[in-house]
Amino acid sequence: MINEENDFRKLDLTVGDVFSKDARLKARNVNVFYGNNKAIDNVTIDIGNKEVISFIGPSGCGKSTFLRCFNRMNDTIDTCRVEGKITLEDENIYDRKIDVVPLRARIGMVFQKPNPFPKSIYDNVAYGPRIHGLCENKDHLDGIVEQSLKRAGLWEEVNDRLLSAGTGLSGGQQQRLCIARAIAVSPEVILMDEPCSALDPIATAKIEELIHELGNEYSIVIVTHSMQQAARVSKRTAYFHLGKLIEVGKTKNIFTRPKHSQTEAYISGKIG
């Protein structure tokens, strides 16, 4: 068991395997400020290729904030300032020359509360390919829509009513629609910010199953406040506490043999 007093802590390093062999995204010494408040403190972590990694930690520890750094969604918040480096294939995404639009096409996002557009199911999924000009013709687009919906596990349920409103679906279906929407632009990484917190257990189970499958195609980073969910869906888990990354490791190990005392405290329910 490693405690505060140990060398690691003195050097303020994260415990566990922070780095991956085949990393998609590399975050190095990332600090995030809201005005003068530091929300993320010197976080370094790799997101591996085609892996599912969960970010866990008590409320307000900054996991969502950190997640949003990866696709620069924090840009939409005026007071937010990001320091450090995040590279996607050796390009720092925070470089001034980088246009944020292609970045977001490569790194997709699913939000906490399902937010389908007030359009038809078809148009929801087709939106991304349309604006990016990914299709040559209608058939191609139809194919992409179908494929996306199939991958999101929604095709069976909606293929007969593709033109009906996306907002008319149930909560779980809407979230899967949002996942399909993200898939349609062929991202490499999908970020999910507590995707099941607004859903009932059955819908949650369906989506967790889906995430498991999607992990074979995409790198998925999922923020969750449920340790059980992290245990169910992800291979790797990162534990955050008050803006610091405390420990990273195989999900199995985090939950059975955590190395850091704080991780252990969270897992056993002493904090959080």
Add this chain to the structure above:
Amino acid sequence: MTNKLINPTRASEIVKNSIAKRRAKDNRLKLYGRIAIGFAVCFLIFLFSSIFIKGYPGFFQYYVTLDINFDRERIDPQGDLSDNSLFNGEASKIVNEALFTIIDPKGRKAKKQAKKMVSSGKDVRLTNLVKSNPNLFGTISSVKFALDDDIDSFLRGYIKRETPESERRISDQIIKFVDKLDKEGRISYEFSDYILNGSASGNPEMAGIKGAFFGSILTLSVCLLIAFPLGVATAVYLEEVAKKNKITELIEVNINNLAAVPSVVFGIMGLAIFISIFGMPRSIPLVGGMVLALMTLPTIIISSRAAIRAVPPSVRDAAYGIGASKLQVIFHHVIPLAMPGMLTGTIIGMAQALGETAPLLMIGMVAFIVDVPNSVMDPGTVLPVQIFMWADFAERMFIQKTSAAIIILLGFLISMNAFAIYLRKKLERRW
């Protein structure tokens, strides 16, 4: 099953290629937005500067200084300074004589033209002077008289010397007279005492807004006295007293409808009901105020309701808790707290009413009324209607005076709105 989804690397490439065009579109939309706002702001600047440029000279006029022989027997033959006496006196003649001594017109035609040089209000000016200052009798003192509007236009440069006489409004002879007066330093360009003190007149140099101004004040006072209590009472009733049933819904729908009715229609209603059926006289501020009150009522009601709703329920709960009755809660607590919002809404409503023209045209406040109205039952007109009437006159000076009147009107509107905003900021509470 073939994978229709595009390979991520390929997708990324396609997106990167599309960026330039899409960014260009984005910038275009931003540009359009800026152009649109710029256009609107430019128009605003253009409108205000055009009015100001036209109207600023309207506050000034050309005057001629003459030495008047205040001969009592001639000006006030009956010696009692009564209107009758002054009317029968020779005030005009005296002024003309003073003028003739300087310019020395020769011949009947010249004399006739010369008589028209000084504004036809000269006798009134003289008699008003002696009425307020009888010490002038027996003296020879200089008095400034306004010049006729054609000469005024000439002096401003709108009527040019170079134009052939047949195309000019004033003759060569008059120009010679004017030059003479000017050489003797008797012509001055001063702040007009007519624009603010004069009333409606066919002569542009004598025209002023005094009558219209007081008419506006009287009309707005009536409007305020009717609309404010009624509006607040209705708002209080709808928000605090009435139960939500069909009748209150009906009233609410009605109020929203009234807010959407064109202003002319209110004028028609005033015409048909107040004037035809009730038999009230036309053209009086009382009827004008009543029509405007009905027009402003929806505005006041809607803003008062918003103000009342903004008072938090905790205040009411506290009052009820002490045992206050419903009306005590309303009058002792809710209304005082909501008053800033209600006042702001009322001031804005009054500002709108001040600028209204069409409904007042309908009820006849468009007659040519020279006297300043003294009460709400005297015929009168209002400032915007005065502007409307003057706008038809083509004389240059009228255009300037109309613009000057618009400046005055806009000045009032800006102050009222600024006051309302100031009140709102000052009395704003954070609950």
Add this chain to the structure above:
Amino acid sequence: MFNFYLLLLILLISFIFFYFGYRQAHILKTLQNQKLHSLSHYYGLYVLLSSLLPSLGLYFVLTICDDVVFAYMIKTYIPLDVLNSKDYNFNIVLAQIKNSVDGLIFGAPPQWVSDTAEIWKTWVFKSNIVTFILCFITSIISGYFGFLKINSKFRSRNAVERIIMTLLAISSVIAILTTIAIIFSVIFESIRFFVLIPFDEFLFGTVWNPQFEGAERAGSGQEGLSQYGAVPLFAGTFLISFIALSVSIPIGLFSAIYLSEYATSKERAIFKPLLEILAGIPTVVYGFFAALTVAPFLRSSGSFFGLDVASESALAAGLVMGIMIIPFISSLSDDVINAVPQSLRDAGYGLGSTKNETVLKIVLPAALPGVVASIILAVSRAVGETMIVVMAAGLAANLTANPLEAVTTVTSQIVTILVGDQEFESAKTLSAFALALTLIIITLGMNFYALHIVKKYKEQYD
């Protein structure tokens, strides 16, 4: 003056009663040590109200009615030869008599006018006395009855509050009364119009040429002189509104989009109020500007290009009206766009949309019902606008689609017809009411439709 003093007297009496009521309550409390339900001033108030309200009501009824009654009664005093004359018109006669009564005498009116005026004046005098006595007595008696009610059992505060609540309710009804008054006045006269001129001729006729029939009664067989086809008026209104909208919709929408999505908060703080100023400028100022600056400018630049622009062109009026309407579209659309939830925008950005794609493909479609409603409201305003068209557009009922020509509108005709001398019986005057009726139906219809659209599509993403 008489009225003023009477009102003052009634008020004074009620104040006196207040004093007595207050004192009585006070006496009961202190001297006779009775427990009273309410504070003393409520008893005073109650007595005041019981004295004031009945007599005030009576006063208003009498004042309003006496004029109507007199008008009815004076008929018997009009000489027979006047009654039977060809150009007899009661309203004109009434106006003559009233003028004489008010002392507005121009020249030498006929003897019978002065005579009937004298009779009228004596009636006024008598009625004043009657009103005075009745109101005075009523205020005293009702005040006394109110006073009698003061005792230990009387819950004065409740009574006062009930009265005040009733007054509040009555004031709310004024709104309905106004609507009824508008409908009543317009419909009544319109019906009289449609009796003279058939409905379809009005709605579909293409020549608008009303004449004053002077002494001649309307509808006595002189068709062919006056025509009441309102189509040119509708066309004129439509043309000018169309021009106005083609100015205001682009400017308003683009401004709204910029202000809500692209502008910094500083820019927003400056430019949003600036646009609102456009709505605060009185329409007479716009009209003046249109007539004296815009129209001549168009005329001269038109001739520069070889076009013949009328001095009162639809284009001048339409352009200025368009600018006046900009805030209606920009403010309302801005509000609606801001109301679209941020989560939708986030979804769009998350997929890699540029700002304009998010706005045009996600936000605007979501805000569309509100934007459409704001456009409809702007149209309604354009149709009902009066001063700009009266001052800058013409009076010639011209059926054309050419914006460079002079046209006239429904509102402009209403003003022209009703300002000036009128005979209430003639078809010309009545036609103004028919036009007003059409105007009300169109504007109210549009407003209802706008509200309906907003309500219907509001649930979409709430």
